[in-house]
Amino acid sequence: MVVRTTRIDHEVMDNGGYTAAARLRVSDAEREPTIERLKDAYAEGRLDEDEFEMRMHLAMTAGTRAELVTVVADLGRPVPEHASAREMTTDVSGEDRMLAALAHGSGMVPLIIPPLVLMLLSGKRSEYVRRQAAEAVNFQLTLLLVTIVTFGLGAVVYVVAWVAALIAAVYALGGRHFRYPWTLRAIK
Structure with a gap:
């Protein structure tokens, strides 16, 4: 199988429509902003209890960044694609x-x-x-x-x-x- 790639805004997209970064595996630290966003949406009344629980389960079991983004895509304020970048601060003395x-x-x-x-x-x-x-x-x-x-x-x-x-x-x-x-x- 041949995967064709095209360059779009400095990201490589495959023929499945995902950027190379979106297909990367996620860590627990990268799940945290998504979980916080779901809690905020539930508190704001944007999600009912059943949908909140379902989305929490999806966020906790997400394997890639694309799956995390999908969980909160319709809630506004998207999760930063590189959430783990906030974990490391390189310019700290x-x-x-x-x-x-x-x-x-x-x-x-x-x-x-x-x-x-x-x-x-x-x-x-x-x-x-x-x-x-x-x-x-x-x-x-x-x-x-x-x-x-x-x-x-x-x-x-x-x-x-x-x-x-x-x-x-x-x-x-x-x-x-x-x-x-x-x-x-x-x-x-």
């Missing part, structure tokens, strides 16, 4: 990476003050540091709320928080964005 890692690493001590100070001071000059410090602040706030609501029993969760903070610090040192799971995001 070593100092910014270190400060972001410090913001996350300060989660080893259950205090909200160190990441908050980093967000307020260093965040003015570096968007990367601000975003990572805000994520660390949100994580610390969530842990604090869980501890208060459970009358102190939630403090056991801090053991897991140490592992999460260490992983986040490693991501930040590598110049990658990190998002904690199950976190209330009060600060954006």
Whole structure:
């Protein structure tokens, strides 16, 4: 079988109508924007519960970028074709990476003050540091709320928080964005 290709807007399209990039396999990180878009559409009332569940299943089982785009194509705000490009930040300085890692690493001590100070001071000059410090602040706030609501029993969760903070610090040192799971995001 011969596949003919044509060049269109710097993308190669095969005779199936997909760009070469659209046929690439997707990672869990690339599924996240699609899942967020589906949640937004459900919250906005654009999808009923059955359709939301079906599309969530399709997004979770999608194998290629083209399949992900199809899941949200009629909802507006299309998913960026290269969603994983947002995960890596190549223009972040070593100092910014270190400060972001410090913001996350300060989660080893259950205090909200160190990441908050980093967000307020260093965040003015570096968007990367601000975003990572805000994520660390949100994580610390969530842990604090869980501890208060459970009358102190939630403090056991801090053991897991140490592992999460260490992983986040490693991501930040590598110049990658990190998002904690199950976190209330009060600060954006």
